[in-house]
Amino acid sequence: MLRSLIKLYLFVMLGGGASIVFINHAFPQLFHEYATDEVRENFKPYAFAMAYYLQQHPDTQREAALATLKQHGGSGFGLHALQDVAPRLDADQLNDLRDGKLVLSLDAEEYYLPLPDGIIAHAPLDTQAMNGIEALAYGLLALATLLSVLLWVFYHWRDLRKLQDAAQAFGVGRLSTRVQLSRRSNIYDLSRQFNEMAGQIEASIQQQRDLMHGISHELKTPLARLEFGLALLDSPQASERERERQLALRKDVRELDELVTELLTLSRLEQGVGQAVLTWVTVAELIDSVVADVAHDIAERALHLSVHVNGAPEQHVCDARLVARALLNLLRNSMRYARRTILLRAEAGAAGALRLSVEDDGPGIPPDARVRVFEPFYRQDASRDRHTGGFGLGLSIVRRVALVHGGDVVLEESTNGGARFVVTLPEAVAHDRWHQTVSQDSDPPHVEAGVSSAGPRAPEQMRERR
Structure with missing residues (x-):
């Protein structure tokens, strides 16, 4: 929006500046006769004073009087004969000079004033004193234009932000979002x-x-x-x-x-969000309970599950049931394709967020399919037999759990060559809406970071994506 405001102001100032230049250069020629009449009216006392001054000096003193007049005439002032200025003027202007009328140049910057005895006084119009005032006037004009643009853009910007916020809210699933604007809005x-x-x-x-x-x-x-x-x-x-x-x-x-x-x-x-019951949850206990649920399946498949929670926050506001469901889905997905190792990690993210990642050492997922895996019923291959299992809804549920918490889930390539799913749950904002309680009723088995949760390991078996 700031860029749009700057563009609008630049367009307004360029248009205003072009108008001013056009007025200063074209108007004197378009309205030359009117400007000449105005200058003649204003110069009547000046012309009378100069003619009277020359009439007070006889012919013997005329040269001295003209020299004194030139001395006090200012910069650019000169006294010329009619034949000297004739090349600069057209026929109509020459006729006006012969009739004793003041003549204004075509650019309205110089004047020619006829005096007694055929003398022509020539000098530029004194506009230098007005330059500073004009600059100040143009500055005030630019400031007034800016204030006007800001006033107009403020209400326009405010309404556009409301529309933008509504579109963003609607895009993340709050389908009841509507925009309430005044009928006078643009x-x-x-x-x-x-x-x-x-x-x-x-x-x-x-x-x-x-x-x-x-x-x-x-x-x-x-x-x-x-x-x-x-x-x-x-x-x-x-x-x-x-x-x-x-x-x-x-x-x-x-x-x-x-x-x-x-x-x-x-x-x-x-x-949407109404389906989440948000409470303060101890992250380590949540991870341990999830690991306990899959310990038997991990042992049956002779896989090694490493759990790392050292970098995780002690507590986080979330729906423990939904987050546990998402982690179980990710772990079961990795168990189908992992060859030997699965890594579950909880760590602190940016701005107080909680990052939960599950990765395996399986064959991985091609980059062109990493977005579609979160679509309902999507499977990387066409088979739907019991060897791979699942219905294509597990990862969709993981994504919905992340969105319900205001977060997101992404699929990356694991350092072990397989798939790495990262769920980001942002820090809660409206704490007063949520129950600030920590469950102490259960005591799930403790899992040390980096230690297999499956107990004694059975012979390892190779699993490949089909």
Whole structure:
């Protein structure tokens, strides 16, 4: 906005300066007759005094009188014969001189005044005394223009900032954001169109969310009935083939149930900040509880999980349940592709933020796919079998958790060659809205930085992305 203000002021000053130059140079020629009449009227006393002075001296004293007149005439003053100044004037001006009239040059900077005996007094118009005053006047004009521009831009700038803030808030998910401007605002029509657009987008997205939420809820009931029905079908008399089929059906039902749960979670997170219960959380305890949840899976896959929390703040304001869910999703994603090592790190970020990173030594993700991995149901390959698992919603949930906290998540290349996910949770601003409590009810197992959380390690197995 400051750049726009400077450009506007420069355009105004350039336009004003060009107008002043045009007036000073073109107007004397365009209005030469009018200017000549004005100078003649103003010079009447001056012309009378000079003529009277010369008439008081006889012919014998005329040379001395002319010399005295030149001496007191000032810079540029001269006395000439008519034939000496004739080349500088046109026919009309010469006729005026012969008629005893004052003549003004075409640029209105010099005058020719006829005196008795055919003498022509020639001198520049005395404008030097006015130069300083004109400079001051132009300075005041520039200042007045600047103040006028500032006054106009202030209200315009204020309304544009409101529109910009509303657009930013709408872009990060606060779909109920609207712009409230006065009808006298220069951008009132634009703000009204923005509000109409925002209302239509909010209604469309809300309908999609309600539809997904409703479908997910409705799927829960038949899935429960299927689970119950499969349990009733289990009998000791069933053949081995029937048991295998029942087991496969149970796995399919559980997979569908997990998918519905993920959809419900994503739907709730898309509702925005209202879904977060923000409290003071001890960072080390949060990390330990997450590590405890995945310790068994880490041991089964013969992986090594290193945890570093030395650089992390002692406490941070966040929703512990959502942040733990995001970390679990990242860890489970890394477990699918890590070859030997997974690194979980918590550290202090800029301006009091909390940075949580999970990286592995797997094959990594190509740069052109690092943005799309956070899209719902996106998978790097086309396979959706049980070897890789997942539904393509885990990383979407991680991103929504970060956005709910006002932060973000990025995907980078790990120093070990795999993928590195970094979640940034900014420092809380409105502390008075949040419960400043620290849970002391649980005592999760303590994990030393850099020590495997899986206990004794099983033989390591190689895992590759498919």
